[in-house]
Amino acid sequence: MSRPALGRGGRFYICALAVSLSAVGLAASAGVAHALDENWALQFGPTSGGGGSDPATERQALKELERNPPPGFPTLAAANVAATKTAIERYTAIVEAGGWKAVPDATVKPGEDHFAVVELRDRLIVSGELGADKAGGENLDGTLVEALKVYQTNNGLTPNGRLDKPTVAALNVTAEDRLTQLKANLKRLTELTAVVKPQRKYVVVNIPAAQVEAVALNKVITRHTGVVGKVDRPTPLLRSTITELNFNPTWRLPPTVITKDLIPQGQEMQAKGENVLVKTGIEAYSNGKKVDPEKVDWNSSAPKSYSYRQPPGKDNPLGFVKINFASGESVYMHDSPSSGLFGSNFRAASSGCIRVHNIERLAYWLVAQNDGWEQDRVEEMKKTGERKDVRLATPVPLHFVYITAWATEDGAIQFRRDLYNRDGVAEIATSY
Known part of the structure; x- marks a missing residue:
């Protein structure tokens, strides 16, 4: 099944309409921070991915899953409309039955015991990843780990089989909000599948x-x-x-990157006796003529009138x-x-x-x-x-x-973060 994902991360690279030149972070909210490192400095050239507390082999395997997701089913397949309607019926029944209880904020690894695991079991039974006969124990055992991986996969999370902060936050999006997302996205899917020619x-x-x-x-x-x-x-x-x-x-640097990233970084580096153009290899032009990078005063108005480009390489x-x-x-x-x-x-x-x-x-x-x-x-x-x-x-x-909730023909119900807050749901659904 498809496994789109979003989560913590941050690597700087000056990029067209891409990564800010300034040392900024991504938003953190609802107590679930997914920010760039606060000491994230200007870096030049390729950089490697972030680390974690897991053994290196497991961490690398999970990164490969993120980098190379399986093909899965098309997001805009016409069959997804009917499947999403069925999902709405299912979630309507869940809401009418009282939804699900919140899972305690805890970090639990496979094989560990924790009282939060009891609530995790009940939560996954309600949403269907775990069989109703698996209620009870406090141990994050193999059966529960596999059910949790299914849940993580279907919710755009790295399927590590651990109870962690992003997973707890996703689990604690209410059934009512998930139903709201499904209804909002049914409308989007219906409109989009009408214009896509599957042949x-x-x-x-x-x-x-x-x-x-x-x-x-x-x-x-x-x-x-x-x-x-x-x-x-x-x-x-x-x-x-x-x-x-x-x-x-x-x-060719676009206006947004010039005004919000390049010029502020140029000013910051100039104060340190450094030159952002020399560091990056970006070239400045005024009326079609190349500007000497050493003569650019980033605190003047002149840089706003220049055009900028970076040669291939x-x-x-x-x-x-x-x-x-x-x-x-x-x-x-x-x-x-x-x-x-x-x-x-x-x-x-x-x-x-x-x-x-x-x-x-x-x-x-x-x-x-x-x-x-x-x-x-x-x-x-x-x-x-x-x-x-x-x-x-x-x-x-x-x-x-912008599709944050849908179902596919195999019956899987997919949810993703409401990244830009367009579904009208609680903030927790935007930030895990």
């Missing part, structure tokens, strides 16, 4: 899930972990068509390919030289664009109908750094959607 290939970015689906003949051909817009710089909803790929592109935040489509918000999809966030559970860290893990697979799928574009040619573009723009022989429909 054709198309791409879907589900923003709350932070995942990208390449779909053909109503099957997910490849699913990709993505990085989406932060709460204060949300990725927009859109319907468009992918028309072009830029291999090894130049990054290993430090270019667009990576080796940028995917273009018409957008009034000037957003796009692209590669990233920094892979750390792709292994994190929370991936709302951009300024609106979508970074895509394993984008070479998506790029090949998009250009496969172009003459001469075999998979090895795409891989060669990544190796050589050759600069090239490629128009697609057949443009591919693209949908940026």
Whole structure:
């Protein structure tokens, strides 16, 4: 089943409409913090993912699950409408029966005993991940661990089989709020599935899930972990068509990144006797002429009038390919030289664009109908750094959607964080 995810994370990389140049964190609320490290400093070049308290082998396996989710079912499959209606009936019955009790805030590892496990068992019995005959004990045993992994998978959480803060927060979203989400998303699904042509290939970015689906003949051909817009710089909803790929592109900094990230960081570094343009390799231009980076006064008004760009290369935040489509918000999809966030559970860290893990697979799928574009040619573009723009022989429909609750034809009911607070539910449903 599909397993989109969002959770704690943070790796800096100057990125088009992506990661802030300033040392900022992601929002934390309802006592469940998913923030960037407070001492997060400006870093240049690729960085690795964050750590944790788990053994290295387990941690790496979970990161791989985040980076490489299974294909699962299409989010916009027509069958999901009927399945979601059935889920609404089920959750209506749960609400009418009194919903579920809150699970105590506790951290419990597999095999451990804790009084909170009793409530966890009851909670999973109500929502259906655990059989009704499994009530009782305080031990987080193997059967309960597997049921908890199913719950975590269906709620966009890393399936570690542990009771932890994000899992407790998700469990404690009320049945009433989950029902509200299902009803809100049924309307979205009904509208979206009416415009999707399942017999054709198309791409879907589900923003709350932070995942990208390449779909053909109503099957997910490849699913990709993505990085989406932060709460204060949300990725927009859109319907468009992918028309072009830029291999090894130049990054032209958009106005938002210039004013909110580059200039403030330039001022901060200038006060320390450093130069942000020299550090990053970004070039400033005034009336088409390159500006000497050493002569830029970041405290003057002049930097606001400049245009900025970064040439192709290993430090270019667009990576080796940028995917273009018409957008009034000037957003796009692209590669990233920094892979750390792709292994994190929370991936709302951009300024609106979508970074895509394993984008070479998506790029090949998009250009496969172009003459001469075999998979090895795409891989060669990544190796050589050759600069090239490629128009697609057949443009591919693209949908940026906001789906936080849905059911699939196998009966699984999926929930994701209401990342941008659009479902009208309690804050806890937005922040776990």
